[in-house]
Amino acid sequence: MKTLKTIFMLAVVVLMSSAFTTDVSGGYEIGDIATDFKLKNIDGKMVSLADYKDAKGFIVIFTCNTCPYAVAYEDRIIELDKKYAKKGYPVVAIMPNNTEVKPGDSFDSMKARARSKGFTFPYLIDEGQKIYPQYGATKTPHVYILEKTKAGNVVQYIGAIDDNYQDAAQVNTKYVEEAVDALIDGKEIKEKKTRAIGCSIKV
């Protein structure tokens, strides 16, 4: 009985320690099937990728209210949704931060921000922070372009929105647009992975 107790205690310890380490070193690579989710949108409704019957894919963006880099990209994210939702690639934004650490990213603050900016896309909260580690997101903003296939939503692009975090007018390469255009045209994406400066996701 004592041994059983010990084993049980050990199991609890192991479970607890794994629950507290969020390993993001994994995450998706190009070609992986991305998990679907059921996350709360700012209108209170739950949203899943599976809800989008007509979508050809998704521009999933981990972003938030409080990171200046994310804020600098807000207008460009809205433009992406306006341009590509009708072509079958809507933006789905997910706020991954722990709101106790970042009160400025609270659900109410997300609502307020979405309203004042006129977000045309869902702005979901990753409650419990279960989804972003599966994707391997490390920062905001961090983009994953998914292509809907019979096998599931395949990761086709990971990284930056474009090559200028400061000034939309000075952008040379619009990575996300080029990637989605290539998917729509059935062509190979030139740059499948890019890097961008961002704010670490707050745990």
Place this chain on the structure above:
Amino acid sequence: MIGCKSESKDLAINDELVIYDFEGLEPLLNNKDGKTYVINFWATWCAPCIKELPYFEELNQNYAGKNVEVILVSLDFPQQYEKKLIPYIKEKNLKSQVVALNDTDMNSWIPKISESWTGAIPATLIYNSKRRAFYERTFSYDELVMELRKFIEN
């Protein structure tokens, strides 16, 4: 006052801010002068960066005699240099050298700093002529000392 990299650096330490593009910053990441360099990437608005900044300052002070130098590389936006960054440097009386990196083509320079860097800050590079390591994480003072010791005790 904001200076550019051609100005005298002897006077630069925290009286003025030296601003680099990546090409200008790169030599600071590749010194081969026998010193161990601790390069911290941060920004004034980045809460975890601000939290660990005093540890880097402490490290710079405590290990100055051991051939260690801390350089704080700010990624603040250029419009914040005068308004936030310089006042912050003055208010906190930062003793480590602070430079600003202003280079928007991040996809080209992030992997040159480290292949493993996804681009999130805070992030830290420690190097000397023998060893080099990159950390996309936060540090406590003790953790920082523990890492630094791997560089200066062999």
